[in-house]
Amino acid sequence: MKIISDVKFLIVGLGLIGGSYAEALTDLGYEVGAITRSQKTIDYALKKGLIKSGTTEVSREYVEKFDVIIFGLYPKVLLSWLENYQDYFKSGALITDVTGVKGPIVYKVQDMLREDLEFVGAHPMAGKEVYGAENADKSIFRNANYIVTPTEKNTKEGKEAICQLGRLLGFKTVAELSPEKHDEMIGFLSQLTHCIAVSLMTCKESEDLVNYTGDSFRDLTRIAKINEDMWTELFLLNKEELLSQMDLFIGKFTELKDAIADSDTEKMKEIMRLSTKRRSYFDKK
């Protein structure tokens, strides 16, 4: 009896996330190949058994062997890669990605894609503060969410397969959102929080404050250690949404500031009660 299928996975871009996908799928018994820029990364992944094969050269002969192609590349590189090499894909291949912003990626990819291929966007909301396939670790998916962002162009089968991929990878939850809803959600929950952490961390020279720092400041600035290339690209891809979330935050922050300036204790307490109530939703999970 066959529990898993013969589907072959190709990871394009073997970084932290691509490498962790490779580890998870290989461990389940699937055949996983990889194309990435550096031969050192391929050598490492082969040695560690993350992949069965890998190359730095893109060739029709290699690419056409695979049924599912997973892009672990930065958004801009993803688009130009597809433009250059989509002719090599096997007819009927299913394509997905790991990009943190969906609207500007999903529709462009679907518009440029060959008719006999299907692209279903996905965002594995997992990460670490370190990078590269050398840090690949499938356990980062265990407490994380995997969001699939289908459009009208997607088939039920394609969408189901990519949801199934999320479950195979071991994510805690697999959910579906439109690309627009995804970008709104990520603008608030992830991008705005990173902007806040970065701004707080750059407010003042803080080396002498280390000795007095408790958990509050550490918690709020943990994500202020940030990969500037990736996040700059992600912020700009979601620019309008992020700017409106930043305005929303400045509005609320200024409301609290005005209440303090006016010594308006009733207003201050009202804001804090709302905050306490809303935060309690997040305790239950």
Add this chain to the structure above:
Amino acid sequence: MKIISDVKFLIVGLGLIGGSYAEALTDLGYEVGAITRSQKTIDYALKKGLIKSGTTEVSREYVEKFDVIIFGLYPKVLLSWLENYQDYFKSGALITDVTGVKGPIVYKVQDMLREDLEFVGAHPMAGKEVYGAENADKSIFRNANYIVTPTEKNTKEGKEAICQLGRLLGFKTVAELSPEKHDEMIGFLSQLTHCIAVSLMTCKESEDLVNYTGDSFRDLTRIAKINEDMWTELFLLNKEELLSQMDLFIGKFTELKDAIADSDTEKMKEIMRLSTKRRSYFDKK
């Protein structure tokens, strides 16, 4: 051989912090008494062995037995309590507090205090998201900082004794700062972070976002569950300092927002590199 002295401690205001002080000192073998509003709290503390004696009535006969008086009260209550009852204190008694803002407390107390008493301000930077002596737990001091805020009115002996108290209570670090430096530090590291967390949490109705929430948002909003009475009082006691820290933060946040609006990738990356560098100081500890 006597390892500890006969010094008797009186805790006025047996809440979470007062109760935890009582537990720590009693466990070390000191005699600890308490005055607090509710008889239920006294009964609980006696039953749990946190204190040796306790009362809800303030009497000369009881108060004059003690050598060190520790105020675990809210700032405003502290000042009126002292005004009403300082006549009862034993001559030479040493007084300290646990208030989170020092400038507006320390000088006022020292100005109103009898000549034969000494007040040394201190701030145990520890807490929990629960309140009351029922949650007393001396282990909250273990990874926390204890800041003593002496002034020119203090004697070397008084200051030393209160530093020693911090070490006895089991704090990780005991440090000295002027009341002004303390309030600047706490305005930035604690009050500003609470204002940010509260503003982020009140930005939008977020119940439907719980399913997508990762660690970033949870970390940034953990302290958004807040005791509105205590924090309103603390914010207003440190109003000028806090407002200037909030302005500083809005300035930095707006700088990043403008860079995003202008798609100024160089500026964005420069800010993120500074943020990453500064956050790394906090990794070492």
